Amino acid sequence: MAKYLLLKHYRGAPPAVNEVPMDQWTPDEVEAHMQFMRDFAVRLERTGEFVDGQALSPDGAWVRYDGEGRPPVTDGPFAETKDLIAGWMVIDVDRYERAIELVGELSAAPGAGGGPIHEWLEVRPFLAAPPTITE
Amino acid sequence: MDDVELRVLVPKVLSVLVRRGADFATAEDAVQEAVLRALSAWEDDAPSDPEGWLITVSWRAFIDMARSDAARRDREVRFGSDPPTGVVPSVDDTLRLYFLCAHPDLTPSSAVALTLRAVGGLTTRQIAQAYIVPESTMAQRISRAKRTVGRAGLDRPGEVRTVMRVLYLVFNEGYSGDVDLAAEAIRLTRQLTTLAGVPEIDGLLALMLLHHARHRSRTRPDGAIVPLAEQDRSQWDTELIAAGVAILQAALAQDQLGEYQAQAAIAALHADAPRFEDTDWVQILKWYDELIRFADTPIIRLNRAVAVGEADGAPAGLAALADIDENIPRRDAVAAHLHERNGDLELAARLYASAAHNAPNLAERDHQTRQAARLNQLLRHQQ
Numbered sequence: 001m002a003k004y005l006l007l008k009h010y011r012g013a014p015p016a017v018n019e020v021p022m023d024q025w026t027p028d029e030v031e032a033h034m035q036f037m038r039d040f041a042v043r044l045e046r047t048g049e050f051v052d053g054q055a056l057s058p059d060g061a062w063v064r065y066d067g068e069g070r071p072p073v074t075d076g077p078f079a080e081t082k083d084l085i086a087g088w089m090v091i092d093v094d095r096y097e098r099a100i101e102l103v104g105e106l107s108a109a110p111g112a113g114g115g116p117i118h119e120w121l122e123v124r125p126f127l128a129a130p131p132t133i134t135e
Numbered sequence: 136m137d138d139v140e141l142r143v144l145v146p147k148v149l150s151v152l153v154r155r156g157a158d159f160a161t162a163e164d165a166v167q168e169a170v171l172r173a174l175s176a177w178e179d180d181a182p183s184d185p186e187g188w189l190i191t192v193s194w195r196a197f198i199d200m201a202r203s204d205a206a207r208r209d210r211e212v213r214f215g216s217d218p219p220t221g222v223v224p225s226v227d228d229t230l231r232l233y234f235l236c237a238h239p240d241l242t243p244s245s246a247v248a249l250t251l252r253a254v255g256g257l258t259t260r261q262i263a264q265a266y267i268v269p270e271s272t273m274a275q276r277i278s279r280a281k282r283t284v285g286r287a288g289l290d291r292p293g294e295v296r297t298v299m300r301v302l303y304l305v306f307n308e309g310y311s312g313d314v315d316l317a318a319e320a321i322r323l324t325r326q327l328t329t330l331a332g333v334p335e336i337d338g339l340l341a342l343m344l345l346h347h348a349r350h351r352s353r354t355r356p357d358g359a360i361v362p363l364a365e366q367d368r369s370q371w372d373t374e375l376i377a378a379g380v381a382i383l384q385a386a387l388a389q390d391q392l393g394e395y396q397a398q399a400a401i402a403a404l405h406a407d408a409p410r411f412e413d414t415d416w417v418q419i420l421k422w423y424d425e426l427i428r429f430a431d432t433p434i435i436r437l438n439r440a441v442a443v444g445e446a447d448g449a450p451a452g453l454a455a456l457a458d459i460d461e462n463i464p465r466r467d468a469v470a471a472h473l474h475e476r477n478g479d480l481e482l483a484a485r486l487y488a489s490a491a492h493n494a495p496n497l498a499e500r501d502h503q504t505r506q507a508a509r510l511n512q513l514l515r516h517q518q
Contacts, residue, residue, distance in 0.1 A: 001244045001266065001304070033346055048245070048276025051268050092268050094242045127497040130360065131307045132317055133346055135401065 017118035055087035146258030168496030169193035234293035337386035338396030344379035346400035
């Protein structure tokens with residue numbers, strides 16, 4: 001009964017084993033990858049562990065406050081491919097070990113040549129509600 | 136008739152259906168269907184015999200479900216569509232439901248969900264909201280739990296220990312969603328005490344009541360944690376405390392001590408002190424030593440170190456802390472508190488910051504951040 005964010009991004013992770021940009025894959029390989037992701041989400045819904053999943057557009061901008069009465073400043077995008085956040089999934093599982101197991105399965109999504117990408121995914125626990133009994 | 140009065144009937148009605156030969160999984164769905172109908176139909180016009188109404192409606196729902204299932208599988212339905220009459224459910228069946236829903240083959244989250252629906256009578260949506268997951272996910276979790284229980288066989292009895300564990304988990308989840316899970320856990324535990332005479336269940340109920348009594352003073356309206364030493368004790372519910380203490384004393388008199396009774400004794404000693412300074416830490420420490428006999432966990436040893444620090448001074452508390460694994464959540468928070476009391480403010484400030492960094496929840500992180508900021512400001516003024 002703990003939620004985890006599975007984050008697919010490329011900030012600081014070592015390269016995946018099967019590291020070929022997706023636009024270099026065959027259409028069938030792309031389709032197989034997407035089907036794998038859909039199936040994964042459906043399977044987690046059936047096990048009662050799925051909370052949310054979203055993919056993000058690569059286009060983004062940096063925004064900051066620029067003082068009273070002035071519109072926010074925007075800048076960028078400067079994101080390079082290596083900095084992109086591609087998407088996330090939120091799961092609700094009984095144990096940390098189960099989260100790790102699922103991330104491992106997700107990392108086996110097929111890529112170029114039909115084999116697993118072995119990509120690095122980040123798993124981060126949610127900050128939960130405080131428990132009732134603490135002493 | 137309020138929602139709780141309706142929910143009390145759910146395990147009884149489910150028992151009637153199962154005893155009439157309905158399979159547990161379908162009967163449970165049928166009762167849920169009847170509950171949903173009752174929630175809208177009874178708003179203006181509650182029936183004179185709510186239990187009879189629920190039995191009739193859920194039996195018809197069961198027949199419909201069984202027929203469509205049979206049609207899918209091309210089988211005959213052997214049940215008549217007349218609702219069962221004249222059946223007075225015995226309390227034993229409800230007890231059996233507790234065991235079934237906390238079956239050892241279930242994962243904790245599945246057991247919690249199934250217990251809240253089949254014994255607690257909550258709707259899938261309410262349970263999903265309480266645990267902040269989509270309703271479809273919670274529905275799947277419950278169906279899956281029922282399949283697991285079905286495979287395991289209904290004849291294999293569960294253990295009272297796992298039932299208590301499930302109720303403890305429900306209570307400890309806190310106060311989110313539109314259903315007060317703590318109040319629901321108390322209701323289910325109180326009902327369980329009437330079905331099974333086990334002192335540990337009484338101990339669990341006492342533990343819940345004693346914590347629930349202090350609930351209002353534990354957080355500020357904005358959700359910030361108020362430590363025990365700073366709580367406004369005039370907000371504590373003295374009636375609940377008295378009820379918890381009475382239940383605990385009756386349980387202890389039966390001389391079958393267990394971990395929940397020991398935890399409740401600690402909570403009772405906290406509740407008994409008019410001011411924080413009046414806390415009987417020596418007695419609390421004795422109860423922690425008892426508790427460790429039943430449940431020797433790092434968390435309990437950590438809480439024991441706090442008690443040692445209060446009973447015998449900060450250096451003794453730090454010595455008790457020395458054996459505890461550094462990766463235990465809240466260890467840095469306890470160490471920070473003890474070092475602060477020992478006068479080592481710089482180390483305490485660093486440990487509070489570390490505790491904030493590793494906090495398992497947002498309220499705890501904010502609290503430890505405030506502690507670190509408070510000490511760092513103090514240190515700047517001292518320079």
